[in-house]
Amino acid sequence: MNHTQPTHHQDYRExxxxxxxxxxxxxxxxxxxxEQVLFTRAVNHLHLALEVPxxxxxxxxxxxxGALRSEGQRLRLDVAxxxxxxxxxTDPGSGLTFTVPVAVIARHLIDTPARRTLRAVS
Known part of the structure; x- marks a missing residue:
């Protein structure tokens, strides 16, 4: 099997x-x-119209x-x-690297009263 060619599963997801x-x-x-309503509508569209689980x-x-809201942003997550x-x-333009504890991300973006979590809601 040639691992450089995308699989049917990858094609479907993309x-x-x-x-x-x-x-x-x-x-x-x-x-x-x-944006929560937009997110929920998009999930419903995929699920109902396109039969995505x-x-x-x-x-x-x-x-x-995430990709749509990140267009034009220089910072990238270095997954590796x-x-x-x-x-x-990392900022490829400047070469700078920033290390952020996940606890800080949670405290400032998730565990706040005004948090914005985007997930499907009924």
Whole structure:
């Protein structure tokens, strides 16, 4: 088996993630004040219209949302250098590296009263 060619599974995931991204782009102006509704609509679209399993639809919409909101950003997550407890961010333009404990990310982005978690809700 040639490991450089994408598998059918990878092709499917990429196509469905692109469908999620296209949906988010098409409908983002309708939800300027509440991205949670946009996220949920995108998950429902993948699940109901394209018959993507719910768990996978949530995952793919999350990935598409992150890619869409990160366009034009220089910082990148260095997955190889990161660990379960530490995120390593790099700036390819400047060559700088930033190490951020996951606990700090959780404290400032998740464990706050005004947190914005994007997940499918009924």
């Amino acid at each position: 196509a469905m993630q692109e469908a999620a991204r296209a949906f988010l782009q098409r409908h983002q102006a309708e939800h300027l004040g509440d 719910q768990y996978l639809a949530e995952n793919l919409v999350g990935l598409a949302y 250098a990161s660990s379960a407890c530490t995120a390593v961010l």
